[in-house]
Amino acid sequence: MILETISTILLLLGAFFGLTGAIGLFKFPDFFTRVHAASVTDSIAAILIISGLILRTDFDLVAAKLLFILIFLLLTSPTASHALAKSARHGGLLSLAETRANNQEASSTKEGNN
């Protein structure tokens, strides 16, 4: 009984974090911040949801498979996010602060010339 309440709490918390991460995907202004929002859903939401599911099993092979899925997700998702951000950086994508600094510099030199 108590395991089930803990599992329910974990599942609902995981769902909440997933939703906030997904909403952040739209609300954040810049690509690199959106990567952070997306990785929230991949890390903490996955941990909470899978832990909630593990508490619902009889702690047999199914729990071991769930643990394996969790370890695998935690191993590959941050790597993929890192590779994506690094690839974006190599491709020349600038963060919001850098874009603003560039624009400010460009407008100030334009005014200086005028």
Add this chain to the structure above:
Amino acid sequence: MLALAATTIAILSVMALALARALKADTVYDRILGINMFGTKTALFIAVMGFLNGRPDFLDIAIVYALINFIGMIAVLRFFEYTAADDNQSIKE
């Protein structure tokens, strides 16, 4: 039972939002991000759906999804490094 249903709906919403981000993206990297998120949420969704339907013995599929999503992402990034080195394709959409 109710918690599982609520979690299913939440994961479906996350998937829908990721799909929306993949369809309406400012840069091409946003698209890749949306698709990566979609893939990992699919793996979670299978785990939750297995418990909802009372058949938790197809967790092997969740492992395969996570794996294939990772390999797909690496292929996309490798392709990007190839073509970005070739001709300077614009990254803005």
Add this chain to the structure above:
Amino acid sequence: MAEFIDLVLLGMLAITALGVIILKDLFAVVMLFGIYSFLSALIFVNLDAVDVAFTEAAVGAGISTVLMLGTLALTGRKEKVGSHTSWLPLVVVVITGGALIYGTLDMPAFGDPNNPIHQHVAPRYIEESPKEVGLPNMVTSVLASYRAFDTLGETAVVFAAAIGVLSLLGLPKPDRRAVESGLKSHLVLRVVAKLIIPLTILFALYVQFHGDYGPGGGFQAGVIAAAAVILYALVFGLPLATHVVQPTWLKVLAALGVLIYAGTGVASLFLGGSFLDYNVLASDPVAGQHIGIIVIELGVGITVFAAMLSIFYAFAGQAEGKNIQ
């Protein structure tokens, strides 16, 4: 709840399909194809068709995406803008689609227990399979034993596809001077890939031999093993990968798998039964079925692995030859 999930998934599938048609950037289209495969696989899981979902995810989102990206590396990224509007094809398509939908109105209702397939075909397999074949996974018993001819044909088709691609593109030669291409600067990726690849191959072996008891089997295992070597080729470069898994061996393996499969059939001919009749392979018919199923699944797995990997080598070899720095 299941209907609601079905509705949402099918809705997302329709939106993805619309996105594939409307978007002009082929790179985005290829990635949306990957999402399409994931969604189809989810719908199959919701319909309790687990083996099909397995294969759809592995082949559709994994191998197909990689091969299409390899093609995009050779061609351009933008789709050519159509120069004229096409009204006549639209009318033809709408009429044909309408006729097809009208034809489906005669079909029995979806999932109705009184459908003909639930009266004769399904109960016969569900009742007789535990007695005749004795495997928990009935999909494997139908695929590998009752309908073994079809599976032999499918394996031959996979082999023929590999032959077709190889005759058109050719395999890359194993290069003595291994040119360093690959994601050199991604140190994190290399370390994680070194961890993931052995686990993947182990998982592929698990899926191969566990296909009798749970979802899995030869096709899925071959695709997953090929995906592991593809990951190695993507991270460490194609020349190193051709050193590890040499293309000449792939040609041998592809043929070997089909040989094992058909050879089992011929062996059962020699032992007194008909072609692909596993009952004669051992003294006890059920044990004979088990032996036959394991052997032919091994043949299928080997052929699919070799075919997928040689097709990838052929595509990647072209891209490598064009882009080598």
